[in-house]
Amino acid sequence: MQIQQLSAQYRLAQLREQMQQHAIDAYLIPSADPHMSEYLPEHWQSRSWLSGFTGSVGTLVVTATEAGLWVDGRYWVQAAQQLAGSGIVLQKQTPDPRTSYVTWLSQHLPEGAHIAMDGEVTSLQLFEQLHTTLGANYRLSTDLDLIDRIWMDRPVLPCAALYALPEQVITQSRQEKIAAIREQMTQKQCQYHFISALDDIAWILNLRGADVEFNPVFLAHLYLDDDQTVILFIDEAKLSSQIKASLIRDGLQIMPYTATKEVLSQLKAGTLLIDAAKMSIAHVQACPAQIKRKIDLNPSSLFKAQKTPIEIEQMRQTMVKDGVALAHFFAWLEQALAEQQPITELTIDERLSQFRQQQSGFLGLSFATIAGFNQNGALPHYRATNSSFAQIQGQGLLLIDSGGQYQTGTTDITRVVPIGSPTPAQCRDYTLVLKAHIALAQTVFPEGIAAPLLDSICRKELWQA
Template sequence: MTDHSDRLAALRAELVTHGLAGLVVPLTDEHMSEYVGGYAQRLAWLTGFEGSAGTAVVLPETAAIFIDGRYTIQVREQVDAGDWTYVDVPQHSVAGWLARQAKAGQRIGYDPWLHTVGQVAAMRAALADVGAELVAVDANPIDAIWTDRPQPSPARMTVHDDAHAGVASAAKRAAIADWLAEQRADAVVLTALDSIAWALNVRGGDVAHTPVALGYAIVAADGTTDLFVAPGKVDDALRQHLGNAVRIHDRQAFAGALGRYDGQRIAADPERAVAAIHEALAAGGARVLPLRDPVVLAKALKNPAEVAGHRAASIRDGAALSRFLRWIEREGPKGGETELSAAARLLAFREETGLLRDTSFSTISATGAHGAIPHYHVTEASNARIAPGQLFLIDSGGQYADGTTDVTRVMPIGAPTEEMRDRFTRVLKGHIAIATAIFPDGTPGAQIDGFARRPLWEAGLDFGHGTGHGIGSYLAVHEGPQRIAAPNYPGGASLEPLRAGMMLSNEPGYYKAGEYGIRIENLLLTIPVTIPGGDPERPMLGFETLTFAPIERTLIDPALLTQVELSWLNAYHAEVVARIGPVLDGEDRAWLESKCSPVS
């Protein structure tokens, strides 16, 4: 038996002591975060799966792990098929699987601090239909057997300067108060860590790659706020920044505080505030208003300071990436580098800027077949040598005080095949289609997702993930509510209307299992577009590309590009030289100019 087999057996034994037949284990924390601290990595500890999205369900005779198309290959490499059944989502749901697998009389446990109200309702209804019961646990059973479970991070909460934030916290809280007045609500519970960070102009170090601090906030109708955070995270500078209008409490007092709103109307986001919070508010006599966190949209609409900061961060980050691309082109074919050494070299280039705070996620440094795993995570065990004949994919980003970056490039190690060039060029055509898209204000991302796929569809090909995600301002690398994604891909359709000021990624790809992966990713700013002769009553939007680094010319088949696409590519590369060139010196600059010379 493996360690993970032993852990599964231990969990089943622990469940028996609680009178439970099963347990649902999501990959999240008490804040419904996408990326979580080590203390909340229960799914990885139990199964070995290291992806960033997934859920497990354990029953007495069977166990399943639910993953989307980004992790089809990865889950089979990391999770033992002898212990676990692999279940694809969104084709199948946890609730639907429970309805088929659970037996009458069984009690299935769930942690109410790790599930939304909707998730709980769906599972409860499915189990009730077969005579089984969903049971809330007082303490997570995994924690009882995870003997070396990490403690939550002790990192301090820090001040995010108003010069980078663009708007003072007091003004943000006043805007939340105005929203509460519109909703006739007495207060709103903020549970998403990036919402709290944005609203209070604070940052932290509790989650790897995402500068947030563990805590909760309740904003009242007058804008005053109760912040619940571990006492050790607070210092005098933070107290002075927050001022008297923000009352600071121990994080442990949060659950009890939810019972003090008898007769009041309290807003709580049904997607971001866990079931335990909704239940505690209701139990205390509050009327819970299931409304979206008001910070979500406000945070997505970047203000001028945030946009200017991102532009500055993109220049230094693009220069670091360009230096790395030159290095990998030179060193990769020699056979002495690996995925880990390449990731370390790119990190070193970023650190040489003197302004890097962290990477914005674990760098995806993937050569050959590993590139076909969209969210591949290199480890000492999986680390592969970079060798001639492969495609090397590097998806990475930096966290700077003035902006968060995310960019993907692909480099051939030696000469690429004609198939590689064909696939790369089709991905590039899709990338250009998104970059040049013009659409009515309010169009949801789902409606433009197909623009990126058409060149691949025409060859009978596709990619199994969304085309774009929102991004934070020195915050989460994946930020909602906007996305570019159609219904039949992971995460479902993105129906959020696109608005000026939203930032998104543009990252179509192609993945040939067992051989190589391709993805071209830049970040975009949604901007108003004026079209001569257009209907003045129908405002239009388009995108400004924010990321600058060369797109590998030896992988491009110019015969597949239209004249319009060639013009875009050459104009983009000219701008790369104009923006990045002045930051580079000597051979690095000469290399950049050569890489960005016109393609015809």
Template sequence: MKIADRVLKLRELMREKGIDVYIVPSVDFHQSEYVGEYFKCREWISGFTGSAGTVVVTHEMAGLWTDGRYFIQAAKQLEGTGIQLFKMGEPGVPSFIEFIVENIKKGQCVGFDGKVMSVSQVNDLKSKFQEDIKINSDYDLIDMLWTDRPDMASSKAFVLDTKYCGEDIQSKLSRIREALEKENCDINIISSLDDIAWIFNLRGNDVKNNPVNLAYAIITADKAILYIDDRKLDNSVEEYLYENHVDVREYFEIYEDAELISSSEVVMMDFNKTNFTIYNRIKDVVKIINRPNPSNLMKACKNEVELENLRKCHLRDGVAVTKFMHWLKNQVSQEKITEMSASEILEGFRKDQDLYIEPSFDTISAYGANAAMMHYKATKDSDATLKPYGLLLVDSGGQYYDGTTDITRTFVLGECSYEIKKHFTLVLKGMIKLSKAKFLYGATGTNLDILARQSLWEQGIDYKCGTGHGVGFLLNVHEGPQGIRFQYNSQRLEEGMNVTNEPGVYIEGSHGIRLENELIVQKDLKTEFGQFMKFETMTYVPLDLDGIIPELLSEDEKEFLNNYHRMVREKLSPYFDESEIDWLKEYTREI
């Protein structure tokens, strides 16, 4: 069926079930950002392939809500579907919940699959209704229409050795139980896949590029229960869980066990990460406390073993990306290279590195105007041929047994305009200012975000996304609770957290530039004014000097860049042959 026909069929089902408004979010049963093929309902009903967005269908209209990363892409993919684009965050644009509240009438019904709507979203929806509005969370209407829907993922789980992650399962469970006791809670219900992977030191491949298993967990003072399809567990994993006193139950049994929770018990769950159906199954008399899972902050603060492994991991990843840069610079005028073939070559360099598993997300390889779409993904139809002029933006990363990487470099392929070089230099200035930051403990990423944007703001330029995010350890490439963004984030930057630093410029129809390093939060000097903090850069790849206008850099910025390039050259040289080293010296030279 065409998209427009799918929407018509959905409306027929809505009438049959007595539903006036139906919501289709992007997530799975665990509120994950990236989802397996089975859960791509919003993509199926709309044709929009971005990772974030919500579709709302009424009997008269259909709309897609998505954020600034996807405005250009969504507009193109929605053409001819009859689905209206709502640009989240833009002046005068209501949220999808505000839209529903404004357009629904007394006595009508809002429907959704309760397993893919968070408790927070449903509570927010309910709180805004002023009249008698019904809610039906029982139906997955997309499942009734999607006749060739893929099966749910069933990859094998594997145990991550403590030589990589630095802390065993018993230690983690003990810390979580201490946190529960401190909050006077008896039960922690955990739905988020990366938290579960971290707690149990298990990894899998149920979500492309995200090494997690579809699972739920319940932790009490004396029990740890893992809800997972037992076909994912081989004998060694079963033995590991048994030895660590972890009860294993069937994946969907979490819903039955939620109904059995005693009225005398206090439950802790994260309303943003728990689906409404689990919450709805718990008796009304049970006290439920909405808190981030204790594991969320524990996971974000990497231990010394993880940090040392990450540095090694980033070094090997830097070798791969720099060898790609060398190849690209030398071959772009010699052979046919496309966005997709360049991405495959980069993947080949990563495969040559020890402990490599897979990409940490789908590589963004975007030439020219395509790079103006922040999360562009080349297809056979859009796969541009690279020319010896303009820019190629490559945002990529790797999953390794000893860590996860995320790096963006924008490569100058040849001649480009002064405006493009100016934009490149402004992005670099923002990256350097954030990298150099010294800040008092207690600061959040929101306090620091202006450092990355200031040089752009002075020229009337901005980018419609955050500046940085946490990164998991052989886990999701986007990890909280920390972040660096203009929008408010209350999480303090703690020692051991890692965060990306990735300002950019995106000019529709012309070009896109993003430069990204990963940083580690460290303690700096302590004075009578308090504990000061700083960043360590752990990404080791040259920043393309061909795109820089040196006169636009301050002396401090030049010094930082020269020191960074000296470090890159020293770390990478042992892995390069003589001709590559000559090239490396040229691209890490002092300016």
């Protein structure tokens, strides 16, 4: 049995010992951190550490006798491979609510059972969904991080230094952005606003970091009131003297990253504006009972999505830079194939990165490069490793999904390259997928329509075949 499988079994046993000590019947482990991020620092990759499944999303549920990992169709093949022999069962989640872990819990636990989770990494939105569905029949608790009790060599929180965006890239000062947020707070009749979303905070402050792989963000929370107070909760070791001075000059207070709940607990009567999908239930529960909640999108999320003409032009420049890198790459690939040089999926990743690094303003990759040849290209979120990769040789299709982070924007490019002569079946399948994309691109639809209805238009050609 592989070491990974033994590790998962041992860790499950440790977790169950903790559950027994605290009279817990089921423990939930989502893929999340206190900022509800998609990409997580290693410190919060609890689900991956416990199960051995390395996909970016998935929820692990553990009871005294059973354990299941709920993932969508993108990860079924990968999860089946990585969970084999671990004692954890792959649960194939679909849009059908009957396949959800919530339904599973209601079917496998007796009434009155104790379901626990770490409130620090559970969003208000998720907790309320669980409370609405299960709360009447089960006891829910959010004050126990059992993983921290068994993960003895748990990685510490990252502490990469922050850096300021160049002046020529900035289109609005942080004071202007904060003022615009306060206008929205006034319109919504809110006296307080708490932000945990890392991309929002980086955008508001015109700062970038490197605490999360592939994302130029930093671990922090941000608090504003409707008057003068703005507090940045952050590990001060990340701040250079120049950046700290500029933040203070702009009216921000600097407090420890861990001081959030203390500040929230001292709020006076009023209304707190929060995004339920981006704020942890632990932070919500820290607020006094007299604090009302206004649930809405973070104003900064909407502001950030509305690009100025200058930002649109910067994005065009970014695409040109990335296009130049790709042109160099494809020229190299054609020559390498013609000369029959040895090429693997790992080589594709290396060369793409090299050509992107030659572009000015390049900060790093925007996600792990997916280079999948033939059957590997059919696996969503596939990633070649040093122990498992394919040679690029013979006939077939090479899928390349990659992107870069630049000072002026982010790219995400997907291309399919024929190697030799694709088979008639591959040509047919590729054409069907192309027709599906064209059908969706040409669709005119009412605002607010349910996404599955658009999905059916996209899949029409595939279903007919």
